[in-house]
Amino acid sequence: MSTLDEMEMPTLTFDPAPEPEEKAPVVPVQEEKAKLDDSMLNDKERQMVESFAKQIDLHNTNGILQYGAGTQKKMADFSEKALENVKTKDLGSVGDMLTNVVTELKSFDAQEEEKGFFSFLKKPVDKITSMKTKYDKVETNVEKICTALEDHQTQLMKDVAMLDRMYEQNLLYFKELSMYILAGKKKLEEVKTTELTQLMAKAQASGQPEDAQAVKDLTGLCDRFEKKIHDLELTRMISIQTAPQIRLVQNSDTMMVEKIQTTVVNTIPLWKSQMVLALGVEHASQAAQAQRQVTDMTNDLLRKNAEVLKVASVEAAKESERGIVDLETLQNTNASLISTLDEVMQIQQEGRQKRAEAEVELRKLEGDLRQKLLSIRK
Numbered sequence: 001m002s003t004l005d006e007m008e009m010p011t012l013t014f015d016p017a018p019e020p021e022e023k024a025p026v027v028p029v030q031e032e033k034a035k036l037d038d039s040m041l042n043d044k045e046r047q048m049v050e051s052f053a054k055q056i057d058l059h060n061t062n063g064i065l066q067y068g069a070g071t072q073k074k075m076a077d078f079s080e081k082a083l084e085n086v087k088t089k090d091l092g093s094v095g096d097m098l099t100n101v102v103t104e105l106k107s108f109d110a111q112e113e114e115k116g117f118f119s120f121l122k123k124p125v126d127k128i129t130s131m132k133t134k135y136d137k138v139e140t141n142v143e144k145i146c147t148a149l150e151d152h153q154t155q156l157m158k159d160v161a162m163l164d165r166m167y168e169q170n171l172l173y174f175k176e177l178s179m180y181i182l183a184g185k186k187k188l189e190e191v192k193t194t195e196l197t198q199l200m201a202k203a204q205a206s207g208q209p210e211d212a213q214a215v216k217d218l219t220g221l222c223d224r225f226e227k228k229i230h231d232l233e234l235t236r237m238i239s240i241q242t243a244p245q246i247r248l249v250q251n252s253d254t255m256m257v258e259k260i261q262t263t264v265v266n267t268i269p270l271w272k273s274q275m276v277l278a279l280g281v282e283h284a285s286q287a288a289q290a291q292r293q294v295t296d297m298t299n300d301l302l303r304k305n306a307e308v309l310k311v312a313s314v315e316a317a318k319e320s321e322r323g324i325v326d327l328e329t330l331q332n333t334n335a336s337l338i339s340t341l342d343e344v345m346q347i348q349q350e351g352r353q354k355r356a357e358a359e360v361e362l363r364k365l366e367g368d369l370r371q372k373l374l375s376i377r378k
Contacts, residue, residue: 064225072232
């Protein structure tokens with residue numbers, strides 16, 4: 001009978017594996033009757049039980065002490081290995097890694113923009129470059145986590161295969177224990193119905209103390225052997241309980257393998273495709289924004305040119321309709337000329353009047369001088 005350590009570990013391949021054979025179901029736990037049901041055994045195993053029961057000697061103390069002990073020891077070692085397998089399995093770290101993947105993916109937000117009161121004062125940064133930088137950082141972290149997850153996935157798949165072998169080994173121990181119990185109960189029933197009954201009849205008939213002691217001794221041996229069978233039944237119950245426990249651990253491993261596979265095969269590629277779409281949308285958005293800016297600039301230029309053209313046309317029209325000399329200028333010039341002529345005529349008039357007055361005054365001065373000279377001659 002091979003041990004768990006001697007079983008071959010599974011190998012990983014991309015080729016499709018054949019469907020595993022259906023495993024024999026665990027014998028359901030039922031209430032114990034007076035006799036253990038041997039329907040789980042085949043004919044050969046029933047013969048083994050019958051043959052082994054005939055070899056049991058209740059008077060062999062060492063034989064009774066060691067009865068079923070080998071299977072109990074294997075069962076104890078098996079339980080220890082199963083416990084060690086559970087203790088060394090850190091499914092929490094796998095769950096943390098899956099959570100870290102989600103956290104990393106959430107940290108990348110294509111719509112994230114810098115906000116704040118002074119954000120409008122800062123020089124705008126190329127959003128696509130910023131998105132690519134964030135993507136590279138997140139991708140690096142996610143790839144590291146995925147590598148660790150794939151290592152865990154490989155180990156978990158090996159554990160699932162190992163748990164299958166543990167399950168089969170547990171079924172074997174369960175059957176061995178059941179056969180020990182069947183053989184023991186058969187022997188116990190045989191001793192009680194034959195040898196013990198005969199000794200009791202002999203003791204009652206003889207009334208001898210040694211005969212009564214023989215009955216007591218055999219009764220004690222039967223009691224000790226019955227307790228031994230009870231211990232085996234307890235060990236058998238542990239085997240029954242171990243089967244669903246193995247399946248629970250195996251199902252947990254399988255679920256984690258599926259989650260890791262979903263993350264690596266579906267979630268990460270989907271995120272990358274969404275990243276490509278986000279970059280494409282941003283390219284289109286920037287192109288539309290550039291086109292909008294060109295259109296706005298063209299419209300502004302047309303409006304400004306129209307205003308300039310309007311002003312220039314009006315000014316040109318005004319200048320074209322304007323005479324060489326403005327009427328106001330002619331009026332001002334004419335008024336100035338008339339005023340000048342009036343002033344000139346006034347000055348001339350005043351000059352003539354002053355000259356006339358001067359001539360009269362000169363004549364008076366000349367007469368006064370002449371009179372003075374005449375008066376001197378006399």
